[in-house]
Amino acid sequence: MASLREIKGRISSTKKTKQITKAMQMVSASKLNRAEENAKSFVPYSEKIQEVVASIAQGGGDASHPMLEEREVKRRGYVIVTSDRGLAGAYNASILRKAYQDIWNNHTSADEYRIIAIGRIGRDFFRKRNMAVDKEITGVADQPDFEDIKELASETVDLFTEEDIDELYVYYSHYVSAITQEVKKTKVLPLNDISAEQATKSSSASYEYEPNQEEILSVLLPQYAESLIYGALIDSKASEHAARMTAMKSATDNADDLIDDLSLTYNRARQAAITQEITEIVGGASALE
Structure with missing residues (x-):
């Protein structure tokens, strides 16, 4: 004894x-309140820009854009959103397990995928397994602004437009409640699967496009794709604070x-x-x- x-x-x-x-x-509980507000306040913007994109894409006009067109998938891009610190329960492990399994099951060669890591935990996870991380960003603020990841998001979207990748997915933890978070896999590009629900919503509104639909798409679609990455980040931050608090x-x-x-x-x-x-x-x- x-x-x-x-x-x-x-x-x-x-x-x-x-x-x-x-x-x-207590610190995580305080951060969670603001992160939850940020995630909720981003939803109206995301829904409206998706509505406009759906209106143009489903409008039956001659407007077209490479981001709306599906092509043969030779290489996929994976944006993995994790935290910079641990002590958050299974928050990081759940995201990395899902992403790693998908990469392992879908690819036989490192030339078939590109990894973009947001967060130190995810970056270190893949590097320890000798998996190349093409782009990375660490030290993102607890309440991130779009400017914090604008460059990374823009470069990631450029990978698709330059045909370096043919599909882009983002993996993150979706905030459901303070005690519930779920891992989500969202297809960012191409934007060829705009939901029928959004098309129905957009049909109820009437838009006039100046100068024309194609020029609007050329500006709007990259912004929309970048906003999906940013939306995943702020949603994931809310989940991180909730997981750490729990x-x-x-x-x-x-x-x-x-x-x-x-x-x-x-x-x-x-x-x-x-x-x-x-x-x-x-x-x-x-x-x-």
Whole structure:
């Protein structure tokens, strides 16, 4: 059995750890509120730009654009959104497991895919497995602005327009609630599968295009594709804060349970030591009689 000093030391260190996890839980809860607002405020913009794109694409005119056309898939691009830090439960592991399995199952050669990593955890994961990361960005703010990833998003979209890749997917964690997040795989390019629902929505609105539909598409479609990447990032940030808050709450609760168990063990050991001392004193007194 451990000595009283060792048990007391474990109790002290566990209490200090609890203070840290409790503080991290509160910080993540604060960040989550703002990240959730950012994710929700982005939805109207995303829906409106998708509605306009659907209106042009489904309008039956002569407008066309390479981003709307499906072609033979020789190489795929994968945008993997993870965090820069750990201590977020299964947040990163779930995203990386899904992306890694898809890449492993769909490709036999490294020439058949391109990896774009947003976040240090994802970048290091693929590098450790000798999988080339073509583009990367780390140190993204907890409340990111579009300017933070504008260059990366633009370069990623250019990979498609320059036919370096023929499809582009983004993997991220979708925020459902503070205790629920789910891994999502979203097709970014080509934009040939605009939903019938969006086409129906757009048909209820009347648009006049100046100077013409093709010129509007040439500007709007790259912005739309970039917005999908940015939307995945801010959604993923909300999930990250929620996952870290939940993980730190679990760690704090576990620390409480451990402190209770150690305190009980300490009290039992202390009682046993006191009993032993009393027994020795009584035994010594008896020997003197």
